[in-house]
Each structure stands twice: as C-alpha cells, then as structure tokens.
Amino acid sequence: MRFPLLGALLLLLLVACDNPETTSLPGVEQALTPEYGDTFIEASIGDASTLLPVLASDSASSDINGLLYNGLVRYDKNLVIEGELAESWQISEDNLTITFKLRKNVKWHDGVPFTSADVKFNYELYIDPHTPTAYAESFKQVTSVEAPDPYTFIVHYDKPYAPALISWGMSVHPKHLLEGQDVTKSPLARKPVGTGPYKLVEWQSGEKIVLESNPDYFEGQPYIKRVVYRIIPDTATQFLELQTGSLDFMGLSPLQYDRQTDTAAFRRLYNKYRYLNFGYTYLGYNLRRPLFQDKRVRKALSFAINKQEIIDGVLLGYGVAATGPYKPDTWVYNPNVPRYDYNPEKARALLAESGWSDSDNDGILDKDGQKFSFVIVTNQGNDLRSKTGEIIQRRFKDIGVEVKLRVIEWATFLKEFINPGNFDATILGWSGGPEPDQYNIWHSSKTGPRQLNFIKFENAEVDKLLEEGRRVFDQQQRKAYYDRFQEVLAEEQPYTFLYVGEALPAISKRFRGVDPAPAGIRYNFTEWFVPKAEQKYSR
Amino acid sequence: MLQYLVKRLLLLIPLLIGITLISFVVIHLAPGEPTDLQTQMNPQASAELQERLRVQYGLDQPLYVQYGKWLSRLLQLDFGESFATDRRPVFDKVTERLPVTILLNILSIVLILAVSVPLGIISAVKRNSGFDRTTTVFVFAGFAMPSFWLALLLMDWFGVRLGLLPISGLKSLGYEYLGWGGQLLDRLSHLILPIFVSAIGGLAGFSRYMRSNMLEVVRQDYILTARAKGLSERVVIYKHALRNALLPVITILGLSVPGLIGGSVIFETIFAIPGMGKLFYDGVMMRDYPLIMGILVMGAVLTLLGNLLADISYALADPRIRHSQQGEG
Numbered sequence: 001m002r003f004p005l006l007g008a009l010l011l012l013l014l015v016a017c018d019n020p021e022t023t024s025l026p027g028v029e030q031a032l033t034p035e036y037g038d039t040f041i042e043a044s045i046g047d048a049s050t051l052l053p054v055l056a057s058d059s060a061s062s063d064i065n066g067l068l069y070n071g072l073v074r075y076d077k078n079l080v081i082e083g084e085l086a087e088s089w090q091i092s093e094d095n096l097t098i099t100f101k102l103r104k105n106v107k108w109h110d111g112v113p114f115t116s117a118d119v120k121f122n123y124e125l126y127i128d129p130h131t132p133t134a135y136a137e138s139f140k141q142v143t144s145v146e147a148p149d150p151y152t153f154i155v156h157y158d159k160p161y162a163p164a165l166i167s168w169g170m171s172v173h174p175k176h177l178l179e180g181q182d183v184t185k186s187p188l189a190r191k192p193v194g195t196g197p198y199k200l201v202e203w204q205s206g207e208k209i210v211l212e213s214n215p216d217y218f219e220g221q222p223y224i225k226r227v228v229y230r231i232i233p234d235t236a237t238q239f240l241e242l243q244t245g246s247l248d249f250m251g252l253s254p255l256q257y258d259r260q261t262d263t264a265a266f267r268r269l270y271n272k273y274r275y276l277n278f279g280y281t282y283l284g285y286n287l288r289r290p291l292f293q294d295k296r297v298r299k300a301l302s303f304a305i306n307k308q309e310i311i312d313g314v315l316l317g318y319g320v321a322a323t324g325p326y327k328p329d330t331w332v333y334n335p336n337v338p339r340y341d342y343n344p345e346k347a348r349a350l351l352a353e354s355g356w357s358d359s360d361n362d363g364i365l366d367k368d369g370q371k372f373s374f375v376i377v378t379n380q381g382n383d384l385r386s387k388t389g390e391i392i393q394r395r396f397k398d399i400g401v402e403v404k405l406r407v408i409e410w411a412t413f414l415k416e417f418i419n420p421g422n423f424d425a426t427i428l429g430w431s432g433g434p435e436p437d438q439y440n441i442w443h444s445s446k447t448g449p450r451q452l453n454f455i456k457f458e459n460a461e462v463d464k465l466l467e468e469g470r471r472v473f474d475q476q477q478r479k480a481y482y483d484r485f486q487e488v489l490a491e492e493q494p495y496t497f498l499y500v501g502e503a504l505p506a507i508s509k510r511f512r513g514v515d516p517a518p519a520g521i522r523y524n525f526t527e528w529f530v531p532k533a534e535q536k537y538s539r
Numbered sequence: 540m541l542q543y544l545v546k547r548l549l550l551l552i553p554l555l556i557g558i559t560l561i562s563f564v565v566i567h568l569a570p571g572e573p574t575d576l577q578t579q580m581n582p583q584a585s586a587e588l589q590e591r592l593r594v595q596y597g598l599d600q601p602l603y604v605q606y607g608k609w610l611s612r613l614l615q616l617d618f619g620e621s622f623a624t625d626r627r628p629v630f631d632k633v634t635e636r637l638p639v640t641i642l643l644n645i646l647s648i649v650l651i652l653a654v655s656v657p658l659g660i661i662s663a664v665k666r667n668s669g670f671d672r673t674t675t676v677f678v679f680a681g682f683a684m685p686s687f688w689l690a691l692l693l694m695d696w697f698g699v700r701l702g703l704l705p706i707s708g709l710k711s712l713g714y715e716y717l718g719w720g721g722q723l724l725d726r727l728s729h730l731i732l733p734i735f736v737s738a739i740g741g742l743a744g745f746s747r748y749m750r751s752n753m754l755e756v757v758r759q760d761y762i763l764t765a766r767a768k769g770l771s772e773r774v775v776i777y778k779h780a781l782r783n784a785l786l787p788v789i790t791i792l793g794l795s796v797p798g799l800i801g802g803s804v805i806f807e808t809i810f811a812i813p814g815m816g817k818l819f820y821d822g823v824m825m826r827d828y829p830l831i832m833g834i835l836v837m838g839a840v841l842t843l844l845g846n847l848l849a850d851i852s853y854a855l856a857d858p859r860i861r862h863s864q865q866g867e868g
Contacts, residue, residue: 039712047813049625050625129591184626189626231811233807234811237809240691243699411572415571450575
C-alpha cells in the first residue's frame with residue numbers, strides 16, 4: 001500500500017514464480033550458472049496481518065503469502081495462464097466443466113502429500129459463510145465440485161464463467177491442519193504451512209518476517225536461501241536504508257527514481273527498472289448529481305484536463321495517460337477509443353452548447369442562476385491524488401468552473417462521502433489484474449450501498465457487454481465485448497480516466513535473472529540468484 | 540496513611556468506569572466501522588460478508604450492549620480480541636510492544652533528567668550568564684525542532700554518510716549469531732539515535748522547570764539562614780536548596796508514568812520501532828475498537844496510579860504534606 005490504491009484484485013499477486021526449465025536468462029548473464037545462497041532483504045511499510053491467504057486482504061500479507069502458497073494455476077511472464085499445482089486442465093465443450101489434473105510430487109511444508117482432497121476442502125473453506133473472506137465471489141459461481149481420485153479435481157458451473165479458470169489460482173490451504181477448525185482462530189495465521197517455494201522461519205511483529213527456501217519445492221529449491229521483510233513504515237527511512245545497501249529491493253517514488261538515485265554510488269549498487277503498473281487513477285463524477293447528468297458536461301471537463309501536465313507534474317513523467325479501465329499493454333486494451341486530449345476551447349464550446357454561460361461576468365459559468373461549482377473529494381495519505389486535484393482545480397478554473405478540493409481521512413471518507421453517495425466528484429484509483437471482468441465496478445446492479453459502482457453508472461449496453469464478457473472463454477470473442485465496453489465508457493465519460501503510473505523498483509545488482517515482463521518483475525523470483533563470489537550474507 | 544490510601548484506591552474505580560464509558564462512546568462516534576475498511580473497495584467482497592463480519596464482531600448490537608459485554612470481559616481482565624484480520628488478543632498485541640516502548644521511554648527520561656537537572660541548577664545559580672543564555676537557546680531549539688526532521692538528518696549523517704550507526708530498527712540482521720557482547724553493542728548502537736532524538740525535545744521543559752524551582756528556593760529565608768550560618772556555597776546549593784527544588788520533580792515523574800507506555804507515532808515510524816504509538820495509531824485508523832479501548836484503559840489506569848504514586852511519594856518526601864494529611868484523616 002505504498003500508494004494506497006483502492007481495491008485489491010489480488011489475483012495479480014498470484015504471479016509468484018515461473019517454470020525453471022523454460023526460461024533463459026537474458027544477455028550477458030547467460031554465462032553464469034545459478035548458485036544457491038544469500039539473502040534478499042526488502043522493506044514493507046506495514047506488518048503482515050495474517051498468513052492465511054483466505055483471510056488476508058492487505059498487500060504485505062499477500063506479498064508474503066505469494067511465496068508460501070500455490071494455486072492450481074497462475075499467470076506466466078506474458079500473463080498467459082499456466083499450471084502451478086495443476087499439471088494440466090481441460091475445459092468441456094460447453095464451457096461448464098473444468099477438469100484439473102494435479103501434480104503428484106507436491107508436499108506441504110510439514111511433509112504431508114498434497115491431493116485433490118485439499119483442493120475440495122479449499123473450495124468449501126472459501127464459500128463457508130463462517131469464513132470472513134473477501135474472495136468467495138468467484139467460487140459462488142460454482143455449482144459442484146468432485147475429487148474422484150487424489151490427483152483429479154473437477155468443477156461444474158451452471159453458466160459459463162470466463163474468470164473461472166484463473167479463480168482457481170487462489171492459494172490452496174492444507175486440509176489436514178484446518179478441517180473442522182475455526183479458521184479465524186487457527187494458529188496457521190502466524191505459523192503457515194503451504195506448498196510454496198519458501199517457508200516461514202521467524203515473524204517478529206512490527207519488526208521483520210523471515211522466510212527460508214523450501215528444499216522440497218516441486219519446481220526445485222529456489223536459489224535465494226532467505227527472504228527477509230523488514231517492516232519500515234516510513235519511506236524516507238527505507239530510502240536511507242537502501243542507500244547504505246541494507247535493502248536489496250525498494251519500489252521508488254518518481255522523485256527518488258528521477259532525482260535522488262542518479263549518483264555513482266547508487267548505480268554501483270542497484271539496477272533500476274520501470275514498467276507500467278496495473279491500476280489507474282481517475283476523476284469520477286457522481287452521476288446522480290444534476291450537474292453531471294449531461295454527457296456534454298462530462299466530456300467538457302475531460303477536455304479541460306491536461307493529463308500530460310498531471311503526469312509530468314505529479315509522476316515526473318513516469319506514467320501514461322489513461323483512456324479507459326485497462327492497462328495499455330494488455331490484450332484487452334482498445335487503443336481506438338476517442339481520446340480527450342487537452343482542448344480548453346472544445347471544453348468551453350461543449351459547456352456553452354449545454355447551456356452554461358458566464359452571464360454575471362464573475363469568471364464562473366452559470367445556468368438558471370446556478371453557478372458551476374462543485375467539490376472534489378479524495379482520501380488523505382495519497383499525495384499524488386491531492387496534487388492531481390490541485391492541478392485539475394486550476395484547469396477547471398480556466399474554463400470557468402469553480403472547484404473546491406477536500407482531502408479526508410480514509411474511514412470518514414468512505415462512511416460520510418462514498419457510501420451515502422454524498423459527493424460531487426472524487427479522485428480515486430483502481431488496482432487490477434490481467435483478468436478484464438469489470439462487472440463489479442460498472443454493472444448497474446452494483447450501485448447499491450457500499451458497492452463499487454458508487455458513481456451510479458447505469459447503461460444498458462454496458463450491462464449487457466459485461467454479462468456477455470464473462471460468459472465466453474475465447475479471447476478474441478471476449479475482446480470484441482470489452483472493446484465495445486471501452487468505447488461506451490470513452491463516449492460516456494463517467495470517469496475522466498487520468499493516468500496509469502509506473503512501478504519503479506530498484507534491485508541490488510547482486511541478483512541475476514531479473515527479467516521485467518508484462519507480469520511485472522517478481523514473477524520469476526525463484527530463479528533469481530547471486531553468484532557465489534558476490535554473496536553477501538552467509539547465513 | 541493506610542486509610543487514606545484505601546480511600547484513594549476506591550475512588551479510582553468509579554473514575555475508571557467513567558473514563559471507559561466516555562472513551563467507548565467517543566471512539567464509536569468517529570465515522571466508519573472496522574468492517575467498512577476491511578471489505579470496502581474490494582471488488583471481491585460482497586455486502587453479505589460485511590454483514591457477517593459485523594455480526595461476528597458484535598457491531599450489530601446496540602452500543603450499550605456492546606459496552607456491557609466489553610466491560611464484563613474487562614472485569615475478568617480480558618481485553619478481548621483485536622478486530623484486525625489476525626484477531627489476536629489485545630493483551631498479546633500490547634504486551635509484545637511494551638518492553639521496547641518502556642525501555643526507550645525510561646532511557647530517554649533518564650537522559651533528560653541527567654542533562655536537564657544540572658543544566659537547570661547551573662542556569663539558576665548563574666542566572667543571566669552566558670551559560671544560561673546559551674543553554675536556553677539550545678534547549679528551546681531542541682524543543683522547537685520537528686523530531687522527524689532531526690531524525691532524518693541524523694540518520695543521513697551518521698547512518699549514510701559516516702556509516703557509524705544503524706539507521707532504523709532494533710537489531711541488525713545477523714543479531715542471532717553475535718556473541719553476548721556483540722548483541723549488547725548492536726542493541727545499544729540501534730538505540731543511540733532514537734533516544735537522543737526523543738530526549739532532545741524534553742530537555743527544554745525539564746531544565747526550565749528545574750531552573751525556576753531553584754530560583755524560587757534560593758530566595759527562601761532558610762537559604763538566607765544557611766548562608767548566614769557561614770556554610771559554603773556548595774553546601775547551600777547542593778544540600779539545602781537542591782533537595783527542596785527537587786520536590787516538584789516527583790510530581791512530574793509521577794505524571795510521566797503513563798507516558799512510559801505511550802509512544803510517538805512519528806518517531807516510531809521513522810525509526811521503524813514497533814512501539815505503542817504506532818500500534819495505537821494504526822488501531823485508530825482501522826477503527827479497531829477493542830485495541831483502542833485496551834490501550835486507553837491501560838493508559839488511564841497508569842495515569843491514575845501515577846498520580847496516586849506522586850501524591851504518596853510527595854507525602855513521604857515532604858513532611859509538611861504528610862502532617863497536614865494526618866491532621867485531616
């Protein structure tokens with residue numbers, strides 16, 4: 001939660017590791033043979049809350065759980081689904097049944113073999129009404145499951161459900177340790193037992209979490225012996241620690257990346273990487289407010305915002321303009337939607353067309369005696385958002401729209417503003433993953449209290465497209481639906497899509513095998529290694 | 540004396556209940572519930588989950604029922620379980636953070652006393668001298684300086700540039716493998732910066748206080764008498780004046796007892812120290828009611844006991860008070 005992006009389509013975090021046989025290491029490093037040993041130290045701004053993935057919803061816990069547990073499937077480096085605990089799978093002709101063949105050589109960290117009974121138990125665990133999990137939704141689409149033999153697992157659906165396959169990428173918990181117990185009181189929350197490449201050795205609350213490589217991991221023991229998460233809540237402190245070389249990984253802020261790491265000393269120790277994040281920041285309009293019901297007004301506001309100026313000013317150029325809810329380098333992204341490049345004349349014209357004019361010459365537009373004036377709310381603790389708000393405020397003033405900006409503490413923000421729909425416009429962000437289903441955010445059935453379509457966007461065509469989009473499995477067919485979905489959003493402008501930021505990690509040069517890909521940078525962590533001569537920590 | 544003590548202790552009970560009642564109501568007045576924060580804005584979480592969590596946490600019941608339940612558990616010394624996803628007992632969460640917080644606070648108070656008492660005395664004795672003025676400027680600069688800024692400067696200087704001291708945390712990575720002496724040295728080196736930074740802000744108050752006490756006492760008739768007896772200035776100041784000037788310090792020490800378990804969020808955040816301040820702050824941000832209440836109750840008990848302790852030690856140290864109480868009681 002470095003930039004507390006809303007939401008947590010944590011599916012992204014399942015991207016943990018890759019198959020060692022299939023990867024070749026890039027460039028000069030090809031000459032080096034991977035060697036075992038050394039410790040990878042990174043910092044987290046918050047402590048993990050629980051190491052039971054079914055209960056965890058914070059990013060610190062999810063990061064660590066990604067190394068401790070496996071799912072049946074995962075995304076590979078190019079975001080194509082591949083088997084993890086499942087060796088292979090088959091989807092029936094009617095798209096209603098998935099049959100997984102499970103790997104046979106997998107053991108839990110305590111030595112007990114992993115079987116289909118564990119998978120079946122997991123399904124039951126996730127949908128159990130007594131389990132307070134945030135991940136039950138996709139499993140509720142399942143009608144029944146079967147485990148005919150220890151290495152076969154079959155799932156049935158009554159309607160085709162496209163996100164079905166990747167939903168089985170959710171972490172699998174050990175049946176033999178959890179069955180018949182209250183999961184919220186399980187000791188596994190602090191002493192996890194998974195199947196993953198690393199095991200927990202030590203957890204000192206608020207201080208550090210230490211993992212050690214699993215020698216019996218089914219894809220082979222990872223090269224890096226230990227992974228240490230130090231809890232350092234302040235990013236300035238993290239950055240100082242990084243400069244002394246005591247951290248091996250840190251996600252830098254644009255300022256740190258651009259201005260503060262351009263020294264010989266830093267370059268000697270670290271490689272810097274940059275790639276686009278999943279997730280975007282937007283200005284969302286409350287469509288129940290009369291002010292924003294005219295599409296031309298929303299379009300005018302989009303034209304009045306200079307997205308590039310925000311990217312340059314707030315992200316120092318480390319980002320791209322967003323045109324819709326998808327990341328520009330993914331298959332689902334539609335590059336041909338109408339763009340709203342900065343054009344104040346067009347904005348003024350559109351506003352005039354919808355009846356707004358400055359009749360009293362006070363510099364603010366009015367209509368029927370009402371001034372064009374509204375409040376943008378955003379949450380405290382995210383500097384990027386409040387700065388974005390200030391830039392937008394100035395641009396809106398240029399076209400005669402008066403905006404006040406209010407920054408509010410998160411809990412209050414949700415309770416008093418977002419939940420009761422008591423806001424004009426809001427600057428927020430969504431984080432996402434490769435799965436394009438956006439039903440929960442845009443479908444008109446999701447406009448109820450505490451639901452995610454809190455701007456109350458209701459569009460019959462979008463409803464239909466979202467329903468169809470989750471019913472077909474073929475990527476080309478799905479793309480047709482989501483392309484049109486993006487067109488409608490671009491035309492309607494319920495949000496002004498602002499920007500997609502970049503991830504800017506710095507990684508110690510000791511580590512080889514780092515290979516940024518569409519899946520990010522950590523997907524092949526189990527293949528990273530340090531040549532013996534450069535290993536820094538012997539224990 | 541004993542009777543007085545019992546009376547005071549009994550009076551604490553209604554006071555404590557009043558404090559918990561007000562705290563309980565006030566924290567529930569803050570908008571937002573823990574369940575909102577745990578489930579909202581998560582595309583995967585349903586509205587039923589939220590309802591289920593509210594029932595699990597007992598948030599669906601009226602406030603007075605919640606308070607009654609909480610109070611009856613408290614009477615059995617059970618602080619309940621945290622609302623955070625780990626659902627750990629509040630007592631465990633607090634006690635694992637107490638040792639570090641108390642250690643830091645004690646060391647910092649010791650440092651403050653060790654520096655500010657002599658500073659105050661000398662400033663008083665040599666009132667308006669160059670020394671007095673310099674220390675005044677110094678302690679007020681320390682008081683006015685934002686601690687996070689000072690901390691970052693020192694970390695950059697001693698940690699990054701000079702490489703003399705560790706930047707954050709309490710122990711180095713290979714701590715377990717160090718010998719006995721190495722471990723001690725490692726711990727100490729991690730404590731130097733935090734203690735220095737936390738003490739520097741407290742110097743001003745204490746040394747000023749000491750100075751004005753001393754000035755007050757030096758003006759008293761008995762000091763004049765002592766001087767008239769022909770005692771040396773040393774004996775006058777350090778024996779006759781100091782003892783009396785130190786009396787009010789007892790009160791201050793008593794009042795700082797609750798401060799021992801308190802911590803500063805900013806300070807703990809910067810030095811990455813898992814202390815009480817951060818725990819409480821995170822608890823408030825997450826609306827973790829049992830945790831907030833637990834810490835508040837412990838703080839309240841310590842404040843009340845600290846006051847009582849201060850009164851008692853005052854009575855023990857100052858015959859005037861002791862006698863007047865006996866007269867009453």
